[in-house]
Amino acid sequence: QPRAPLCGMGVCFECRVRIDGIGQQRACLVDARDGMQVRTDG
Secondary structure (H helix, E strand, C coil): CCCCCCCCCCCCCCCEEEECCEEEEEHHHCCCCCCCCEECCC
């Protein structure tokens, strides 16, 4: 099932994604930039 952010401030770790090949990043704490590759599978 799709998941949504829980806290939106980096405390809960429910928004973990892989950004540009680096896993376990908290999406709610990373500013989006042009060309960024974000994956939700790890």
